[in-house]
Amino acid sequence: MTATPGLPLRGARNPGSQGALRHLNQERLVEFLLANGPSTQAELARGTGLSTATVSNIVRDMAMKGVVATSPVTSSGRRALLVQLTDTGDIAVGVDFGRRHVRIVLCTLGYEVIAEEEVPLPLGYDVSGAVREAAELLDRMLLAGAHDRQSVLSVGVGIPGPIDRRTGTVLQGAILPEWVGVRLRDLEDVFRFPVVVDNDANLGALAEVTWGANRGVRNLIFVKIGTGIGAGLILNGQPYYGFLGITGELGHTPVTDQGVICRCGNRGCLETIASTTVMIETLGHRVNAPVSTADILQRGRDRDPAVLRVVSDAGIAIGQAIGNIANVINPELVLIGGPLVGLGDALLDPIRRGIQHNAIPVIADTTAVRISSLGDRAESLGAAALVIQGALAGNE
Amino acid sequence: MTATPGLPLRGARNPGSQGALRHLNQERLVEFLLANGPSTQAELARGTGLSTATVSNIVRDMAMKGVVATSPVTSSGRRALLVQLTDTGDIAVGVDFGRRHVRIVLCTLGYEVIAEEEVPLPLGYDVSGAVREAAELLDRMLLAGAHDRQSVLSVGVGIPGPIDRRTGTVLQGAILPEWVGVRLRDLEDVFRFPVVVDNDANLGALAEVTWGANRGVRNLIFVKIGTGIGAGLILNGQPYYGFLGITGELGHTPVTDQGVICRCGNRGCLETIASTTVMIETLGHRVNAPVSTADILQRGRDRDPAVLRVVSDAGIAIGQAIGNIANVINPELVLIGGPLVGLGDALLDPIRRGIQHNAIPVIADTTAVRISSLGDRAESLGAAALVIQGALAGNE
Structure with missing residues (x-):
């Protein structure tokens, strides 16, 4: 079910060319960017303990090699340089099952949204039908973007209820009683991808500190x-x-x-x-x-x-x-x-x-x-962040 | 005040001879033992990610070289081998100011208590007098054990009230109103050692997961x-x-x-x-x-x-x-x-x-x-654990 060891780890350690990562400090920056999303050089320095001069040198080197892209932004009223990983072709999928909808986002390891769609579900929907519908929507989105199934790292799924991590089942107390007792391994059978799951509020919190203004x-x-x-x-x-x-x-x-x-x-x-x-x-x-x-x-x-x-x-x-x-x-x-x-x-x-x-x-x-x-995008973006971070953690 | 960078770091990285720690895996075990106190081999394996065979080999090697001592214990009903760092001469001091007492413990980096004393204080005591009394008690304890002042890493102090880590002062709400506004740098002037401080309940919690049955x-x-x-x-x-x-x-x-x-x-x-x-x-x-x-x-x-x-x-x-x-x-x-x-x-x-x-x-x-x-020893043992862990963190 949610175990990160089951995640495919392709691309997590070498999001750019392997040669570009020959130094430990570069690896630390990349890991920080994977874990935290686009960051300013000041954030990179604070987050890794490296000096601002070192960060600036490494970022320039990585940017030349195409590992990261930089763009000027304003942070706390000052001009800063935002650094983000460039596209490796790997895709993280975030799926948010709400009470009346399912929303799916596809994004890169660099926290860039590639595609995003939401379809309505009937109130009191049948869970297995809804999961099938989501899997079909994901397939259509991959096809529309000409994305190989191999490029999908895994699928993060947000569920509106508490999840017992001992057993990987949705507990009594789920807002949608239909979800109670759903074994999350079942989701993998329908999506035909490795799946990680989490509660919707947890994913909202994660999205805020990875994608959001916070x-x-x-x-x-x-x-x-x-x-x-x-x-x-x-x-x-x-x-x-x-x-x-x-x-x-x-x-x-x-x-x-x-x-x-x-x-x-x-x-x-x-x-x-x-x-x-x-x-x-x-x-x-x-x-x-x-x-x-x-x-x-x-x-x-x-x-x-x-x-x-x-x-x-x-x-x-x-x-x-x-x-x-x-x-x-x-x-x-x-x-x-x-x-x-x-x-x-x-x-x-x-x-x-x-x-x-x-x-x-x-x-x-x-x-x-x-x-x-992040409004109603929070849960699906958090689900995608879970995939990105899971790939990273599974590789440490 | 509480900043660990101010801690003297002697001995934190080389608690045994430097030669004994030539391998990275040994260092990881030592760091784990410094951070967590005496641990079974199974706990070492879980905590470091090393295999049980690797842990067992390294522990045997370190025990031969005198870096650690081992003793048989029972853990969850099974026989296990408890591993602890042997004495390096470095001393961590824990001081617990209660409502009517001050208690001091001296211990090694290996979480062994060398000396422990408690003296009563009058209800509503004068704080600066009580701190002087504690500093004198500490001096007497060091003298009695023939411990060089140089061997003291630093002094952990438990205070019965909330501490604002931005300013290093005891906040309104302290059980003992006399403590409110005390700047913790003042403690360093009296003890004439680097001081780290924390709230008593925090130290109780820390003691339980380092010294206690938990x-x-x-x-x-x-x-x-x-x-x-x-x-x-x-x-x-x-x-x-x-x-x-x-x-x-x-x-x-x-x-x-x-x-x-x-x-x-x-x-x-x-x-x-x-x-x-x-x-x-x-x-x-x-x-x-x-x-x-x-x-x-x-x-x-x-x-x-x-x-x-x-x-x-x-x-x-x-x-x-x-x-x-x-x-x-x-x-x-x-x-x-x-x-x-x-x-x-x-x-x-x-x-x-x-x-x-x-x-x-x-x-x-x-x-x-x-x-x-741990009963009424919890806070002082936690204060000593804070010193041990602070020395470790400051050295990373």
């Missing part, structure tokens, strides 16, 4: 607010999986003593009062007509008081749960993802108030809270 | 229940410090809406209902006489119902706060430390019930909860 942040919580409320963690610069791989279950913080029974088996969990499902249900009582997340977005932008109140109540509760966690893991940054992020400050402000309520003052004052920089 | 556990929460309630984290096998170094503030989880104002500035924090101070105060109302933690221990063992009730209420609340965190960081092990650990199951059972209440079933079922294996 590259280089070492301690980050990515909170996805949707049908469920889950968090992905980057700690000490690495995706964090804990003992069994069942991390970030923020939605199951009990918040009310006599609340309703939650799908996890506990009672009064955050999800039972603050998920988009509950918001939709609560608002539906008033209008006596089905409400969708799109309605919440639209009416929220129109400043409908009921929508703002429901979002605010949910946001405060979510913020309080985040505050408890921030007190313990002291993140630099909390990123909010999921279908409601278009609400902007109407969603962020109550979350910030909740954090302020529960976190000790120095933590509340120093923890940045922002909307995810 | 060596090799990669994801662990050490919860110290005392005048304050703080947690130290080992995540992915490393001490975890987060963005600013202010981690593990479990005692400041709000647990009651209209509670009393807490020393952190928030309201109704866990500490305001579950610290030993509050237990003592609550029990004092009944007996109309001062109660101490020693009384709580004694009466708890005698199964005094009021004491058991107070401990149980506190334990459940602490367990619930731990459960929220466990849902997010999925630890393998929760260890309980502090002055009440002598209560054993009378303390652990309510904590376990609290975790069961708040954690999702799979987390509650798989998270082990135990009493700290």
Whole structure:
């Protein structure tokens, strides 16, 4: 299933010509670029411990040999040189299964997106049918780009639920009950590629520090607010999986003593009062007509008081749960993802108030809270990043 | 202040004769032993990626040359060979400032304790006086063992409060208000050695995975229940410090809406209902006489119902706060430390019930909860481990 040893390792160590990598320091730069995506020379120096002069010399050498490409950018208001690996022909595939869609991205080891497509899935879709549909979409995308199947390193798949890394199965608690018990080896049989899987919130967090505006942040919580409320963690610069791989279950913080029974088996969990499902249900009582997340977005932008109140109540509760966690893991940054992020400050402000309520003052004052920089692309881009990083780790 | 670059690095790379370390694999084993303390051959193989045959050969070679000593032990019911570095003459010092004591340990780079002493301090002691007293105790201990001052690598100091790693000062929120604002460079002036500092709960966690029965556990929460309630984290096998170094503030989880104002500035924090101070105060109302933690221990063992009730209420609340965190960081092990650990199951059972209440079933079922294996030695041993590991990291 997820084991990186099973990954094909072609190209991971020699993304340029082997001759170009004869020096250890070059290898360190390449490994850093593989792990972190396009980086400025200053980031390369900080990340590898090499001097800026050494980095600059090696980058010039590698650029001449075609291993990397450089482009001028602005970083923290200063001019900088962005360095990225050039194309080796190897392809990482990222697949994101949502509640009503599957999205696929193809990209290079240098974190360049080659192709990207999304197709809708019916609500409550049959999982094996959806996986077949995704495999066919991937085949069509490869064909359209004239990409050899041999060039695919492996397929990263994002699943909306907790994954037990001991057994490689989706656990009870998946947003989509159809996914429960799916063995991830089954995915390999359908895709006919090696597959790595992860939870969608974990992939969102990974995408933010590899593809997103938050590259280089070492301690980050990515909170996805949707049908469920889950968090992905980057700690000490690495995706964090804990003992069994069942991390970030923020939605199951009990918040009310006599609340309703939650799908996890506990009672009064955050999800039972603050998920988009509950918001939709609560608002539906008033209008006596089905409400969708799109309605919440639209009416929220129109400043409908009921929508703002429901979002605010949910946001405060979510913020309080985040505050408890921030007190313990002291993140630099909390990123909010999921279908409601278009609400902007109407969603962020109550979350910030909740954090302020529960976190000790120095933590509340120093923890940045922002909307995810990648929107609905985060999970699929994170799945592709998992493939790139897995290939690297498997080769060390 | 805490910067490891300031550490003297003598002896860190060549704890045996330089000739004995001519092979890279030997160096890896030595580094692993420096970082993790005495380890079985199986742990060495797992930790370095070397084959068990290679480990066994190198260990035999190093043992012949006197670099390591081996001794038979039982690990998970099987016979194993424990490997530890032999004495190089270098000394790591661990100092633990508690509420009413200072404890000092001297030990070798091979995690062997050479000397250990504790002296009482008056309640509400003057910090600069206490630091002078500790420095004099250290000088006496060095003299008594005929240890050259040159042999001291550096002094690790445990402080009962959060430390802002940006500025190297003890923050508001320290259990002992006298410590607030102490600049840790000041400690170096008094000890006349390089000093590294850390929070006491962090050091307890580090001690457990280096000296304790829990060596090799990669994801662990050490919860110290005392005048304050703080947690130290080992995540992915490393001490975890987060963005600013202010981690593990479990005692400041709000647990009651209209509670009393807490020393952190928030309201109704866990500490305001579950610290030993509050237990003592609550029990004092009944007996109309001062109660101490020693009384709580004694009466708890005698199964005094009021004491058991107070401990149980506190334990459940602490367990619930731990459960929220466990849902997010999925630890393998929760260890309980502090002055009440002598209560054993009378303390652990309510904590376990609290975790069961708040954690999702799979987390509650798989998270082990135990009493700290090191008792009141944990913090000072952790401070010494910090010195040993700092010397190693500074040399990489």
